[in-house]
Amino acid sequence: METSRTRGGDATEETGGIDNVELVEVAARSAIRAGRYLADQFHRGIAARQKTGVHEHDVVTAADGHAEALIRQELTAAFPASVIVGEEEGASGTGEIRWYVDPIDGTHNFSRGIPLFCCSIGMTVRGEPVGGCVYDPIHDELYTTDGRGVRLNGVPAPAPPARPVPMVLTDIPNAGVTNDPVELSLFTALLAKADVRRIGSSALALAYVASGRADLAVNADVFAWDIAAGGALVTAAGGTFVAVPDEPRTTRPGGFIAWRQGFDELGTVTLNALKNLPALR
Numbered sequence: 001m002e003t004s005r006t007r008g009g010d011a012t013e014e015t016g017g018i019d020n021v022e023l024v025e026v027a028a029r030s031a032i033r034a035g036r037y038l039a040d041q042f043h044r045g046i047a048a049r050q051k052t053g054v055h056e057h058d059v060v061t062a063a064d065g066h067a068e069a070l071i072r073q074e075l076t077a078a079f080p081a082s083v084i085v086g087e088e089e090g091a092s093g094t095g096e097i098r099w100y101v102d103p104i105d106g107t108h109n110f111s112r113g114i115p116l117f118c119c120s121i122g123m124t125v126r127g128e129p130v131g132g133c134v135y136d137p138i139h140d141e142l143y144t145t146d147g148r149g150v151r152l153n154g155v156p157a158p159a160p161p162a163r164p165v166p167m168v169l170t171d172i173p174n175a176g177v178t179n180d181p182v183e184l185s186l187f188t189a190l191l192a193k194a195d196v197r198r199i200g201s202s203a204l205a206l207a208y209v210a211s212g213r214a215d216l217a218v219n220a221d222v223f224a225w226d227i228a229a230g231g232a233l234v235t236a237a238g239g240t241f242v243a244v245p246d247e248p249r250t251t252r253p254g255g256f257i258a259w260r261q262g263f264d265e266l267g268t269v270t271l272n273a274l275k276n277l278p279a280l281r
Contacts, residue, residue: 018097020146023079023123024131027099027229028144030074031119034067034103035137038110038119042138048111061111064088067103071121075099085250087225098124100228100248105134106201115139120203122228131236132229134207143207143229145236150210157237160212166194166266169205169217174279183220186273190218193266206230206258210237215263218270220255220277224248227256234258242271244280255280 041063051058068088075084082097099121104110106117115138122132134143142153150157168190173183190196194216199205203226205217210233217230227248231241237260244255257274259267274280 018125018130020125020130023097023125024133024144024146026075026078027121027123027131028133028135028142030071031121031133031135032137032142033074034070035119035135037070038063038067038104038117039137042110042113042115042117045113046111048107059107059111060088061104061107063110064104064107067119068101071101071103071119075101075121085225087223091250096126098127100124100225102203102225105203105226106199109200114200116199116204117201118204118207120225120229122225122230122232124228129228129232129235132232134203134229134233136204136207143210143233145210145233147232147236150233150237152211157211166215166263167213168194168196168266168270169199169208169214170196171198171200171202171219171221174221180278182273182277186270186277189273190270202226202256203230206234206241209239209258209260210234212237212260216257216259216267216270218255218257218274220244220274220280221253222248222256223253224250231256231258234260240264240267244271244274253279 046061046063048059048061051060065088068086072084079097081095083093084099085091086101102120104117105120110117119135123130131146144151172187202219202222208214209217234241239260241258255274257271
């Protein structure tokens with residue numbers, strides 16, 4: 001993804017002749033197919049193993065790879081001239097359309113029987129974000145956008161009621177980071193201003209901000225496939241999404257913050273603190 005800061009606004013149905021609505025429909029169909037497989041595996045129980053790579057605390061299951069394969073199959077059949085960037089299998093293909101696929105965002109939760117995980121598929125055309133979908137298979141909730149608002153299970157997401165205390169979703173401090181004073185300071189500052197929760201899925205956190213269930217989400221340890229779809233949802237809902245320090249990455253982790261309308265003050269203060277984290281400089 002080549003955008004680092006966006007605020008929601010109007011969007012068209014097409015990007016240079018490519019139908020964004022069709023892209024989202026294909027992504028949604030792919031996510032639902034993979035999600036139904038994951039729901040079956042979730043209820044059966046599945047073992048996890050430590051994932052080699054960036055972080056010692058990451059885990060992966062056999063279902064991750066199979067779910068991504070199902071998604072790749074659907075996307076390739078519909079749009080053979082496109083690039084698929086997946087968490088498990090990396091990048092493949094060529095074309096102006098680029099898909100960012102996280103087959104299970106929230107693998108720790110999935111492997112432990114905690115029903116907070118999702119399939120996330122975001123898309124860009126010539127480097128510009130055009131839409132995305134996040135599917136929670138356990139609760140059968142499908143969040144989609146083609147850039148013109150957010151839909152939950154096919155209907156416009158309702159406006160949330162006013163609430164007296166902001167809700168923030170964050171995985172800061174990150175697992176594996178021991179007593180980082182800057183991260184702890186950011187977390188402490190959030191605790192003083194909001195109800196802070198850790199749900200273990202950046203894609204779901206962004207979907208919750210887009211739908212108004214949460215007011216702000218911030219993390220410092222994500223890749224492009226974690227946030228491509230969720231970032232599109234937030235901006236389509238009129239909120240603000242910022243990748244830190246620059247655009248979302250595929251080779252090493254970065255950070256993000258997103259907030260919905262009416263929370264600019266909290267969002268701006270938290271963004272400035274996020275930029276000061278040593279891991280994101």
